[in-house]
Amino acid sequence: MHIWLIVVILLWPHEVHGYGASSYGAASGQAIRIGLITDDSTDRIRQTFEHAIAVVNSDLSVPLVGETEQVAYGNSVQAFTQLCRLMQNGVGAVFGPSAKHTAAHLLNACDAKDIPFIYPHLSWSPQTDGFNLHPHPEDIAHALYDIIKQFEWSRFIFCYESSEYLTILDHLMTLYGIKGPVIKVMRYDLNLNGNYKAVLRRVRKSEDNRIVVVGSTEGVAELLRQAQQVGIMNEDYTYLVGNLDLHTYELEEYKYSEANITGIRMFDPDKKEVRDLIETLQHELGESEPTNNGSSPITLAMALTYDAVRVIAETTNYLPYQPQQLNCSERHDNVQPDGSTFRNYMRSLEILEKTITGRIFFQGYMRKGFSFDVIELQPVGLVKVGTWEEGKEFEFKRPPQIPTFNDNEENSLVNKTFKVLISVPNKPYASLVESINTLIGNSQYEGYGIDLIKELAEKLGFNFTFHNGGNDYGSFNKTTNLTTGMLKEIVEGHADLAITDLTITSEREEAIDFSIPFMNLGIAILYVKPQKAEPALFSFMDPFSKEVWLYLGIAYLGVSLCLFVLGRLSPSEWDNPYPCIEEPEELENQFTINNSLWFTTGALLQQGSEIAPKALSTRTISAIWWFFTLIMVSSYTANLAAFLTIENPSSSINSVEDLAENKDEVQYGAKRTGSTRNFFLTSEDETYMKMNAYMTSHPEMLTETNQAGVDKVKAGTKYAFLMESTSIEYNTVRECNLKKIGEALDEKGYGIAMPKNWPYRDKFNNALLELQEQGVLARLKNKWWNEIGAGVCSAKGDDDGPSELGVDNLSGIYAVLIVGSLLSFVFSFFYWCLFVFKKAKFYEVPFCDALAEEFKIVISFAENERALKSAQSVYSRSRNSSQSIESLQTDSEQNIPEED
Structure with missing residues (x-):
């Protein structure tokens, strides 16, 4: 009884992950467990895995039970932990994650335990990557070679994402031999610099407009998107995509670019197995992505996962397999019985039906006997234009063009x-x-x-x-x-x-x-782009609000005052000013009001000072002040760049209501005749009636043509022009200072006029x-x-770096510097005059003579020393010349610089 309870407790946490054979009783040994370790965040691989098990179990006497473990991408430690858990549950095969390094670690562990390891992704070393249904890079290269040969390319660019994909290039060059085309090789890698535009600009500047692209699904998709941004996605360029997931890309925006995009795929999206899988995804994940015009949401990894489950199921029909529970930490000879035999038998099968990717057949470690659909992007979507099979000559077989008119039809237009x-x-x-x-x-x-x-x-x-x-x-x-x-x-x-x-x-x-209608549109407002507001003189203060600056000033004065008071209260801050005198008659405190202010100023500006607190109280408040200034300065610095570079445009009008209210005295008009003018003449809306009254009373605001209205707006005389949104769209991509304001006022269309x-x-x-x-x-x-004629404004807006700062942005900083410098000269001149005045009074000499004497010393720039007494000095003729002004006053009382 106790043993039975222990077994139930051990198996219960893992039973919740099982599915596919609830009616068979997995715990009783009547089912074969297979595991999936996935790093797919979308959950699609898991749903495909479950769907495939449910499908194959209908044909099996011994059902399959699936267990899934989700891990973070690239986390090998977590993946190994989950693998050990699956081994303890007695799985007979394991599907690996997409991360190659993680999969390599799991493969080694599975090999050590004789557990078949399935890797449904592109493999560069099938001999060492377990059971793999993905076409070898050599076969992908062969398909690209045959397609390029049909294109009759004499030169092209080979763009690859990482060094692994050079294997495809190597096989290509081997197929071409020494008489192949000229191949220019370029690498793109999102992990290197964050975008591909630098590489794509090199492509644009080169003479080659035929491009072969190989890489990951995400990498190739992003490359095509940025190629359109750079301007090389048009009729002058041809792309041959070597990624087998082209059918999953969002290609809508490229359909009408007239660029030739050709690719290969491994299965037909209209196949029954694919449609059934899509229905399952829609039901389980709530997705609505049916196949459409040659596209499909089913990736090749999902299709290969489905087919690998089919291979396992077919193998169990011929080879009895009873996986045992294993422990990762036990000795090496604790392996899965018949595991290696089961894996080898999987490679010996030939499956011709009920798969997504077609025929499954192996020669050694590599899959053979499959075919590729060659697909081409056309305005209707992805269209199959040929089939590639190894060993057979490839030819394009595009669908024939069907005539669109009949000469014998009634009311025929032919030859009219x-x-x-x-x-x-x-x-x-x-x-x-x-x-x-x-x-x-x-x-x-x-x-x-x-x-x-x-x-x-x-x-x-x-x-x-x-x-x-x-x-x-x-x-x-x-x-x-x-x-x-x-x-x-x-x-x-x-x-x-x-x-x-x-x-x-x-x-x-x-x-x-x-x-x-051949085009739908509406009336909109054309106006000059909002001008960027001039930065304020003290824009460097914008990172903090006025309240924050006020509280910062109060905190500065408050802490300085606290330092002054605490310095006087703390005995440790009273020091002997003359250390040579062991028993001084008086002590001195370093935290005077001036020093306290200077100490907090230095900390606030991150510069420090020579004043060092000694008492616990002064050190405590100093540390708190330093922490406070650290946060304040960091916050200020973090926001300063944004506030200096962001320039908020200031627009006179933002909607048709602003225009009707004549906000900022903006004038407006439309074409004198036409549907736009008639719209306002017949409208019963209060705002539009008001605008119509304005245009009727100001006929000079109406123009004969749309172009005249556009020119009037460009003149920058606070004039807005009402015209069709399509015409506004055309002008705004060519005139960078123009912009559409607000939403369309109505909905209508352009049509071809013909007799009644x-x-x-x-x-x-x-x-x-x-x-x-x-x-x-x-x-x-x-x-x-x-x-045609466009791209000027978009090119100017394509800025890869931050905008530079002008003098206007930093004028306030210069103003502070200049004012501070002038104040320092004012203070210096004041104290210098005070010094001369006191010195003249003491020596009983005229102030002007003393001033002239001191001025001579000041302008002697070559001299860094001054005589304390001189026979030629004006002070030598005074009766008090033998005395020194310093002997009469202490340093703190004089407020004058000390003479050398």
């Missing part, structure tokens, strides 16, 4: 020609091409609207000719039924389409039709929807807003 109105110049929608040659026809125009019509023409098969329709987009008068501008041209049949920054309004739709009841409207709308789904609209906007 339309007259399209544009507004020139009106960047970025349409403008003239800058060229030294004379261009005619459609080739003379460029812009967002031009490219959009070309995309639609390519999709629908029509032809087009562009015509400048001027700056008047047009309006419709309900009373007279008359139209103006571009609208009139379309209504009268002189034009078929109009594309520019033409807003869809109910008024215009009474005269013409619009396509669905036009038969081809639905075709245009469907084509626009397709372009939107394919990411073409976003790519065009990114091209004309953020790439």
Whole structure:
């Protein structure tokens, strides 16, 4: 009975970690325990481990029971402790953590006990890293070699994260031999300097725009992100990513950059096993990350963990295995029976189904017989463009392009020609091409609207000719039924389409039709960027509030006064001023009021003084004062840099309400004709009605074009311009002194204008929807807003170091220095004149003669000594010349410097 209780007590704490065979009774020896030591903070590896056990147990007669131990990343001591706990529970196999050094320590311990060790991560030495399903770096290099050969690269840059990844480069160079391409090698490492921008700038300055990137999942993802910031994520650059987790990256922001990003992955995200695992993660962890356009939240480490559990399960079907409880501290021959046999049998299996990463087959210690999906980032997401298999020739097999129009379809647009109105110049929608040659026809125009019509023409098969329709987009008068501008041209049949920054309004739709919006926007305020406020003269005092400075001054005076009083109360502070006299007639106290103030001043400024407290009371208050000043000075120093460098911008207006209230006398206006002006004319909102009244009474504030309004804002005459948010966005990335103020006032969209009841409207709308789904609209906007002619302001804002301090920031310090220096001269001159006056009075000589005599001594800069008496001195003719002024007064009474 007592033995049974002891067994229950020993097993109970570890039983709570077990799962997967509750119905089988793990304690009875009917189940096989396997352990997982994970350093994954997201808990995904653990959930994958549990899910895989639950899946394989449905096919096993002897189930698997999993036990998980969570450890900190890189903590080998903690990991070894948890390994010993798992051994005591009788695990038959152990899955190791991702940290390589920690895994190496655990592998040695498992080898000593003949326990199979599974490492589901990239391994550089499969012979010494236990059972590993990850492709060897040699195979990854071979895949990269075949892809580069298809690219026909004659030179490229090889970017690697750490020295381990040079193994891939070594295999690449071995495959190329002596006739390979020119390879420029660069290292990026986040642990070296905190960012990769220095390396990426070298890439930008080089002539090579083809880049092979190898490294960890986190490292490669961060490299791509910073590459976009540096400006090398565009159509001129091609990236080949050698990390097998490219499908897990956040690639949304790169879809429309037009950069070619190619990579490899080991499994299909649409595979049933992957979908089931994702559903489990969603249920257990509350995550919502389904596969989407070739992407997946399932990392390769999770997939290999799943497959390794499958291998263990298949092995137990062929080889009986009953793991025993072991003790880490016992002798070496206390090992797991059949452990090494079980590990070797795992490598002898060939598994073809029910795995995530495909066929599992080993040649020696290395996995073989697998394949890679070659994937490419396109506007629709990651697209499979080929399959790589060892020993087979690789070729790109991109999906064929499906025609988007049919010549025989009713109302076909094929070979029809339309007259399209544009507004020139009106960047970025349409403008003239800058060229030294004379261009005619459609080739003379460029812009967002031009490219959009070309995309639609390519999709629908029509032809087009562009015509400048001027700056008047047009309006419709309900009373007279008359139209103006571009609208009139379309209504009268002189034009078929109009594309520019033409807003869809109910008024215009009474005269013409619009396509669905190709761009959404709203009215916003364009204004000059807030100017940085000039730093105050005494900005060095900003780290502390006025109250703190006041209390600091009170503390300074209070402690000085306490020192003065305690010095007089403490017998130890009364000293013999003449140590040679053993029995002095009087004692002297060093803590005079002047010395007390000087002592606290020295401590406050971290300089010290020659005064040394002797009594316990004075030393106590001195120590407390030193501690107080230490904290105060440290706090001041810590905040000083921030207060000197941070410059808070001061803006005249921050919202449309400020503009309506005419705050700081800021004037405002809009384009004289168009939807923006009509918005204020028809609005019933009190604020907008007030703004409309202002613009109506000040017609000089209205402009003929948006560009005229932008120029007026740039002139810096306290003028704000109301225009569409997209146009503001375009201008603010090119004019660094301009900024969008507040939120959009409304929501609307730009559309393509066309005749009323036009038969081809639905075709245009469907084509626009397709372009939107394919990411073409976003790519065009990114091209004309953020790439062509942009980047000036963002480049200036890309500052790798702190901003330098100017004279304005430190002017107060110089002022204190100058005033202090002047005061010292005033004090010196006052006491010098007092000294001369007393000396002249004593020797009964005229003050002016004495002053001249002393001045001669002062300006004798080459002399550092002065005669006490001189026959030529003005004092030698005095009857008191034989006496010394020092004999009449003590040093403390004279307040004059002592003569040599």
